[in-house]
Amino acid sequence: MNKMLVIDIDKCTGCHVCELMCSFQHHGEFNPRKGRIHTTVLLHDEIAIPVVCTQCEDAWCERICPTGAISSTVLPESGSRVVQVDKEKCVGCRMCVLACPFGNIEVREGHADKCDLCGGDPLCVQFCPRGALRFVEGDEREAEKRGKWAKALAGSYGEGE
Amino acid sequence: MTATTGWNSKVLRIDLTSSSATVEELDRTIAEEYIGCLGLGTRYLYDEVGPTVDPLGPDNKLYIPTGPLTGTGAPGANRYMLVTKSPLTGGVANSSAAGDFATAIKYAGFDMLILEGVAERPVYVFIDDGQVSFRDASDLWGQETEETERGVIAATAPDAKVACIGPAGERLVRFACVMNDMGRAAGRGGVGAVMGSKRLKAIAVRGTGGVKVADGPRFIETVRRCYEALTDPYVEHFHKHGTPGVLQLVNSYGGLPTKNFQYGTNARSEDISGERLAETLSVRPRMGMACPACPVACGRVSRVEAGTHGGVGAGPEYETIGMFGSSCYTNDLEAVTRANFICNREGMDTITMGGSIACAMEMFERGLIPRDDIGFALRFGDGEAMVKLVEMTARREGFGDLLAEGGYRMAEHYGHPKFSMGAKKQELASYDPRAIQSMALAYATEPRGGCHIRGEAQDYSIYSVVHWHITKDRGIEEPLDPLDTDHPEFVAELQDWFRLIDSGGLCNFMFYLGMDEDQLRDLIEAATGMDMGGHPGLMRIGARIFNLEVLYNRRAGLTAADDTLPPRMLEEPLPDGPGKGYVAELAKMLPPYYRYRGWDEDGNLTPEKAAELGLELPTEA
Numbered sequence: 001m002n003k004m005l006v007i008d009i010d011k012c013t014g015c016h017v018c019e020l021m022c023s024f025q026h027h028g029e030f031n032p033r034k035g036r037i038h039t040t041v042l043l044h045d046e047i048a049i050p051v052v053c054t055q056c057e058d059a060w061c062e063r064i065c066p067t068g069a070i071s072s073t074v075l076p077e078s079g080s081r082v083v084q085v086d087k088e089k090c091v092g093c094r095m096c097v098l099a100c101p102f103g104n105i106e107v108r109e110g111h112a113d114k115c116d117l118c119g120g121d122p123l124c125v126q127f128c129p130r131g132a133l134r135f136v137e138g139d140e141r142e143a144e145k146r147g148k149w150a151k152a153l154a155g156s157y158g159e160g161e
Numbered sequence: 162m163t164a165t166t167g168w169n170s171k172v173l174r175i176d177l178t179s180s181s182a183t184v185e186e187l188d189r190t191i192a193e194e195y196i197g198c199l200g201l202g203t204r205y206l207y208d209e210v211g212p213t214v215d216p217l218g219p220d221n222k223l224y225i226p227t228g229p230l231t232g233t234g235a236p237g238a239n240r241y242m243l244v245t246k247s248p249l250t251g252g253v254a255n256s257s258a259a260g261d262f263a264t265a266i267k268y269a270g271f272d273m274l275i276l277e278g279v280a281e282r283p284v285y286v287f288i289d290d291g292q293v294s295f296r297d298a299s300d301l302w303g304q305e306t307e308e309t310e311r312g313v314i315a316a317t318a319p320d321a322k323v324a325c326i327g328p329a330g331e332r333l334v335r336f337a338c339v340m341n342d343m344g345r346a347a348g349r350g351g352v353g354a355v356m357g358s359k360r361l362k363a364i365a366v367r368g369t370g371g372v373k374v375a376d377g378p379r380f381i382e383t384v385r386r387c388y389e390a391l392t393d394p395y396v397e398h399f400h401k402h403g404t405p406g407v408l409q410l411v412n413s414y415g416g417l418p419t420k421n422f423q424y425g426t427n428a429r430s431e432d433i434s435g436e437r438l439a440e441t442l443s444v445r446p447r448m449g450m451a452c453p454a455c456p457v458a459c460g461r462v463s464r465v466e467a468g469t470h471g472g473v474g475a476g477p478e479y480e481t482i483g484m485f486g487s488s489c490y491t492n493d494l495e496a497v498t499r500a501n502f503i504c505n506r507e508g509m510d511t512i513t514m515g516g517s518i519a520c521a522m523e524m525f526e527r528g529l530i531p532r533d534d535i536g537f538a539l540r541f542g543d544g545e546a547m548v549k550l551v552e553m554t555a556r557r558e559g560f561g562d563l564l565a566e567g568g569y570r571m572a573e574h575y576g577h578p579k580f581s582m583g584a585k586k587q588e589l590a591s592y593d594p595r596a597i598q599s600m601a602l603a604y605a606t607e608p609r610g611g612c613h614i615r616g617e618a619q620d621y622s623i624y625s626v627v628h629w630h631i632t633k634d635r636g637i638e639e640p641l642d643p644l645d646t647d648h649p650e651f652v653a654e655l656q657d658w659f660r661l662i663d664s665g666g667l668c669n670f671m672f673y674l675g676m677d678e679d680q681l682r683d684l685i686e687a688a689t690g691m692d693m694g695g696h697p698g699l700m701r702i703g704a705r706i707f708n709l710e711v712l713y714n715r716r717a718g719l720t721a722a723d724d725t726l727p728p729r730m731l732e733e734p735l736p737d738g739p740g741k742g743y744v745a746e747l748a749k750m751l752p753p754y755y756r757y758r759g760w761d762e763d764g765n766l767t768p769e770k771a772a773e774l775g776l777e778l779p780t781e782a
Contacts (some may be wrong), residue, residue, distance in 0.1 A: 013450070013451035013455075013458035014450060014451050015451035015452070015453060015454060015455050015456065015458065016453050016454065017234055017454050017456070020233070020234035020453075020454060021234050023371060024234060024377070024381070027371070028373065028377065029370075029371030029372060029373045030232055030233045030234050030371055030372045030373075030374075031268065031369075031370065031371025031372070032264075032268075032453075033268075033369055033371075034371060041450070046444055046450070046462060048450075048451075126385075127234070127384075127385075127388060129236075129388060129391070129455075129456030129457075130400075130456065130458070
């Protein structure tokens with residue numbers, strides 16, 4: 001088992017519920033800016049894109065951390081790999097913020113703050129009202145994508161005959 | 162009990178005359194007795210804006226309250242309200258919109274903004290968390306709303322959220338609206354004209370804080386139940402087709418205003434249906450543009466070919482299509498959308514604009530408005546003339562200057578106010594009250610005038626909502642017959658119940674699509690730590706807010722005689738559809754409604770009822 005947080009951009013309506021629930025879970029207040037997940041709404045392109053830590057296999061934030069506060073582990077229930085921050089060791093030096101190319105780790109209230117998959121049952125997924133966020137087996141999403149294209153291809157073969 | 166969370170407990174009072182701002186403590190007694198948003202704004206308006214104040218004069222004030230739930234993760238917790246004295250009705254105006262502007266007020270640390278006085282020159286106000294600055298808006302004056310929003314964001318902060326007026330508000334069009342977040346409208350009552358009269362072009366808010374709640378576990382558990390209640394298949398229909406998805410249904414009940422309410426059915430309704438809109442002009446169902454914390458995302462975004470007033474923009478919603486498409490009888494979604502885009506960009510209410518043009522069309526066809534006054538023929542179905550008139554109204558050009566006063570004043574100018582289909586001089590929405598009788602009572606008694614949204618009496622009949630206390634507590638399991646006139650008390654309860662939704666800061670669509678009062682009560686209690694006193698306690702607050710609006714109107718000179726409808730509704734039987742042969746049975750429904758409300762025959766709140774609600778009656782008549 002290796003569950004991952006997967007995003008279907010097609011289904012996202014930019015409602016920011018993920019940010020609100022995340023900030024509430026981890027910071028005790030509804031504040032989209034304190035979410036560890038962020039949805040960027042491109043108004044005139046009619047598209048909204050949620051972005052959250054992808055829990056890199058070889059995480060640059062982990063590599064650069066001078067105090068060893070960032071480490072990878074596998075969550076027992078979901079089998080998910082997660083890159084996590086030990087607040088006791090973190091000094092808030094922001095090297096991880098510099099290292100992450102995606103902006104998915106920030107320093108808040110003195111410590112590095114990033115997605116920890118809520119320990120294996122992410123609240124953002126529980127509340128995403130349109131199913132744009134899911135917590136599923138790592139290869140499930142790829143299988144779905146292949147299946148979708150296979151169907152499309154099959155359709156085009158049918159039309160050609 | 163003291164309120165601790167949900168609210169920020171701060172009100173920002175901005176004086177435009179002196180370019181100064183002060184932070185006041187929120188009066189917690191008011192917060193507890195009126196919850197927030199609609200209730201809060203109404204109480205402040207009642208206390209601060211006297212009966213003789215000119216709505217467009219320097220002494221009127223603009224209250225912009227949010228609710229204790231605004232900015233939380235509860236479904237639809239995204240509303241703000243503009244409360245002021247209406248230049249259209251002379252009574253209360255309260256107009257609500259959703260969007261990031263609403264939540265930004267909360268995140269900036271305030272529960273309500275108050276704008277008073279008049280700026281010497283055009284200004285906009287930038288509220289950056291606790292910092293307030295007054296900026297010159299000379300360059301923005303005259304600009305359309307979308308340009309204004311972009312301009313203000315460029316000059317302030319990329320994450321500032323903006324509400325603004327367009328040229329119509331500047332020119333004091335009596336039904337000018339306030340637009341926020343690129344296409345959301347606080348449409349009704351002329352709130353944009355009040356902003357224009359203060360030479361206030363825009364308000365930008367950047368908020369970095371958050372909203373805390375008193376009882377986190379209870380709040381989250383309630384939010385979970387709310388989202389579970391919003392899985393009805395109708396939520397999906399609403400997501401796909403938005404409000405226009407109801408058009409065919411309203412037509413099937415004979416309640417779709419056609420040719421200025423001369424008919425209740427439109428044989429060509431399919432051409433302007435939500436389904437047709439989705440197939441033709443919809444860019445796609447506003448993906449990426451849900452209001453904050455909304456599981457539905459009902460808003461439309463449409464594209465019409467470039468050319469006059471083309472492009473991409475928000476809308477059209479059902480009411481807009483009902484007015485421009487059916488009441489003006491254009492039956493042409495492209496014309497409707499162009500008219501809608503002008504209204505959005507110039508900043509005008511689409512309902513009053515469409516209703517006023519439909520009225521002018523009928524009067525022209527009856528020979529009551531000379532062709533020379535308009536400059537061209539104005540017949541039902543002429544989309545080009547309609548679009549032209551919308552443009553002329555925004556600019557107050559020619560006949561547009563008269564239309565800018567609203568349909569009632571325009572019709573009165575020609576000596577025939579009876580052709581204006583409104584209540585308290587504000588146009589009715591897209592429901593014919595002869596086919597949905599409870600709407601007759603709701604329209605006539607609504608303090609802000611012709612309105613479909615503060616008391617959605619259409620919900621428990623044609624929209625089959627049966628999960629609210631109104632029907633559930635009476636053991637009623639089936640929707641009410643729309644022609645029923647025996648339950649005026651339902652309308653009173655509904656009006657009070659909707660006051661609560663609007664005071665919490667939630668979108669009322671959430672309730673129509675599945676949520677109920679118990680969930681609202683749990684949310685408010687968990688957020689604020691208050692005990693609402695169960696169903697009776699909450700409903701008492703709803704009635705208090707409603708009655709305070711009425712008291713405001715009575716003090717301002719509106720009487721029971723204004724609780725009425727146009728003669729057409731009262732005297733001309735509907736000629737078609739399921740409501741054929743019916744007039745609006747107001748005379749039958751009003752007396753029992755007044756009794757249920759605890760009002761005397763003249764529509765005045767009795768001292769006994771006032772005491773029960775904790776309201777003080779005004780000392781002078």
